[in-house]
Every structure is written in structure tokens, then in C-alpha cells.
Amino acid sequence: MIVKRIVGRTRQFPYNRVYMTKDAPLAFRISMDLKKRLLKLAKQEARSLSQICEMLLKIGADEYDKDGHKYLQKVLVSRGEKDQ
Numbered sequence: 001m002i003v004k005r006i007v008g009r010t011r012q013f014p015y016n017r018v019y020m021t022k023d024a025p026l027a028f029r030i031s032m033d034l035k036k037r038l039l040k041l042a043k044q045e046a047r048s049l050s051q052i053c054e055m056l057l058k059i060g061a062d063e064y065d066k067d068g069h070k071y072l073q074k075v076l077v078s079r080g081e082k083d084q
Contacts, residue, residue, distance in 0.1 A: 042052040064071045
């Protein structure tokens with residue numbers, strides 16, 4: 001268990017070395033707005049930006065595995081509606 005001190009509070013987070021094994025780097029560019037949103041989320045969750053990105057990517061990949069290309073279509077349609 002890892003203990004982090006955050007703004008006067010101590011929080012505990014489970015830590016599993018086997019789950020944390022990283023052996024495949026990934027890099028890509030994103031908009032500054034998205035990066036700010038991810039940094040805010042990471043701060044709120046007391047996690048690193050990398051941890052937040054990995055969690056969100058895993059959630060998306062798991063949903064895709066469950067629903068197939070319908071998942072992407074649903075996301076793309078809802079994004080198109082927001083952009084209008």
C-alpha cells in the first residue's frame with residue numbers, strides 16, 4: 001500500500017508491482033485543452049498524468065472489447081453532436 005500526502009491529508013492507494021510493469025512506451029500529441037483537463041483530473045485523483053491516461057485508455061479499450069465498433073460509433077456520434 002502506498003501512502004501519499006496531499007494538501008494536509010494522507011491517502012492510501014493500493015500498489016501492485018506486477019500490475020505496474022511497463023514495457024511498451026507510447027507517445028502522441030494532444031490539444032493543450034485536453035492536456036489541461038487531464039492534468040486537472042490527475043490532480044483531483046492524486047495520480048500522475050501517465051496513470052490517468054493509462055486508466056482512461058484501458059477503460060476505452062475494455063469498452064471497445066465489449067461492444068466492438070459500435071462503441072466507437074457511439075462516441076463519434078456524440079462528439080459530432082457536441083461540436084455543432
